[in-house]
Amino acid sequence: MRYISTRGEAPALGFEDVLLAGLASDGGLYVPESLPHFSVEEIRSWRGLPYSELAFNIMYPFVDDAIPADEFRTMLKETYQGFSHDAVAPLVQLDTNEWVMELFRGPTLAFKDFALQLLGRLLDYVLEKRKQHVVIMGATSGDTGSAAIEGCRHCEHVDIFILHPHERVSEVQRRQMTTVLGDNIHNIAVRGNFDDCQRMVKESFGDQSFLGGKTQLAAVNSINWARIMAQIVYYFQASLALGGPDRSLAFSVPTGNFGDIFAGYLAKKMGLPISQLVIATNRNDILHRFMSGNKYEQHQLEHTLSPSMDIMVSSNFERLLFDLHGRDGALVKDLLERAQKGPVSIEDYRWRHARKLFDSDAVDDKGTCDTIREIYERNEYLLDPHTAIGVRAARNCRRDASVPMVTLGTAHPAKFPDAIAEAGLSVKPQLPPHMADLFEREERCTVLDNDLSSVQAFIASHWKLA
Template sequence: MRYVSTRAASADASEPFSDILLEGLAPDGGLYLPVTYPRVDAQTLTRWRAVLAEQGYAALAAEVIGLYIDDIGHDDLLELCRRAYTAEKFGDPQIVPVTRIGDEPLWLGHLSNGPTAAFKDMAMQLLGEFFEYELRRRSSWLTIVGATSGDTGSSAEYAMRGRDGLSVVMLTPAGRMTPFQQAQMFGLQDPNIINVAVDGVFDTCQDLVKALNADAEFKHRWHVGAVNSINWARLVAQVVYYFACWLRVTTSADEQISFAVPTGNFGNVCAGHIARSMGLPIKRLIVATNENDVLDEFFHTGRYRVRGAVETVATSSPSMDISKASNFERFIADLFGRDGATVRRLFDQLARTGEFDISGTAQFTAVIQQYGFVSGHSSHADRLATIKRLWTTDQILIDPHTADGVHVAEQFAGDEQIVVLETALPVKFADTIKEATGELPPVPPRFAHIGEGPRRVIEMGDDLGALKKLVADTVGTLRA
């Protein structure tokens, strides 16, 4: 299996998995995709149903991800998956249990039982194993520079802390995370973890990370890699739980279900798009946004219009307070048949004008008819009402992002089963839970003292030069 940039003119200059794992962003500014998506048939799905039931989630992960990797042996890959997905880390031997919401045809895919109580752990725990494995194989080191709106950063840091050859510089939007999220990240004292609070919004942080990656000389000198979902390895790890949820809800190899996915950066639902492209019987991919409804606007109109920092609203589902969905480029590349020149033109236009419009094109018609996308958005009032109703009627407590997913899913509920992908445990958003239910959410024992102890964080403006100096100074010291 080889990989090519979304902006490449052809697949001739493709690369193997182990190389793009460490690169993150492609040199031309695009994102890596496999040259083709492997297809699975009914026989394979039937076999995987037995694998999941008899051998567990880690074995299924090795089967699915193994289709995308030919430079790591199956035995090694299986061992990496087994180390990443343990009952001890995820609190349940199923790793991703699925439960029904009351009597509705709605289900919750529980993705948030990992070390940081967020679905990002599903990919990050494996990514940490991948990085350490490959760096040891090459006798090399890596500097992770990432951006987070709340959950990616803590998941990455808990997966990378203390690992040989790895340093993490994580950018966060100052004052825009919940107290729990801040405590989770800034409380880490590991010398290889560097937290940076940037004066701006998540998109400010993400733009700084992309600009740093665009400097080829600096990236090479400091071995800069990525853990954001611009890194293909993280995305392919997320594909696995779509198969796991489907296998747990269905009984036959041709049964279709839909998924409702809360998303801001388009990584979570992009993994669903990939699973569907592989042949998983997904009827619809229901995109759920909050008040920052850039993606919802696109799926209704064909116009993709990013917002600036002033227009990006601070909401009670803060991990989705994103107006520039970095993974969206992967879907556009598929939508336009991997025409790299068109993808480059559209995203160059986006960089110049802040928008592009494909309404009226055959490609936009295919968004729903061929690729199964629909969308909706949610408000603070919607979140509160959904959280309160599920708690009152079903004794199910969900976080505000998952509430966005449930609210939008119910707008599309019909005959098919819909799995809403949970994004985090309620404890991470205690203030909103209390506003909705009148009670604080339960605190898992492992987080009982999360707010105690010293914090390590560096404040910084929207300054690429300052970021480069920080990376050189801190990582240089660690590597000395």
């Protein structure tokens, strides 16, 4: 398996190099040269498999000869043994043909655990094999940071620097990051928003000279292909649990950076019958405005009750644009350069092709709270604000009531008690036992100005071998 850049100018790489590179040298994102495709018969034969074995069948073609099959199987088994439900990604029914898939049963209570618990093991394997040290630099709007720290904190050959927007994540999200006090873990609160943090990460990957040539950066954000690869699996899991592949499913995906829903797009291309993908956003609705009206235009980023989706520059959207433009990297590069200067559209026939699969909706804070309250009063089931947006968008955009609709439940409601209270509910979601003392733990965090040179200087002076 070889991987190519969405900008078309970087060299093709194998899995190991893509894992460590994160961003391509031309500023693009890596995608496979070709996708594995599974027949209906093959997918049907996977019914009843443990989650880790299903994951092996779907992911191993992407890893290929980079890791022996038996070792990769062991990694997957260890990764998903740490989840709190035997099904790993259980389904909860809300209504007739309407479901929530709980993707928050991992150690940090968010869907990011599916990929980042595995990523830590992959990095351990590759870096030990190469006797190499790397510096992880990542940006988080709330959940990626804690999942990355939990997944990689035991990695012997890694230093971790996570940037989050100062005072723009929930208190639980912040404490999940800042109370892990390992010598190789550094949390940086940037006086800015998530897009500022993400921009710093991308610019740092583009020019790593601040590290003095002594090490290299590695990515944990969903620009890293391994993140996308791991997220494909639970679409197959949902389908097999609800009658697939002998019937189609629809999915509603709360998304800010487009990675989670892009995984669903790939699942369809790999042979899974999916009739509809709903892009569910909050007021930061650049993806909705593009998908509903073919206009890609950045607005001022707003702070909402669903902070993990407070994103205006959706990195993984580039991967979809690459496909929509016939995998022509030059066209994608030109489009994205123009998008930095003002609004852009794509050719109508390309946009209409995307609309065959994708719908979208933007849900404001009031709609989020209304949905949390309505579902709890009707079902005694508590949604976090991101999943509530997914449920509301699913109901607003559903094309066919006879097709099962699955909303991806991206985070545990205990991470967002303020949103639950804002919804007018007196119930207080409880953290699980392993986090019961979270608010009593010591925190460690460095607050820095929204300035790239300051952040790079901090990293250069604090990594292990500096």
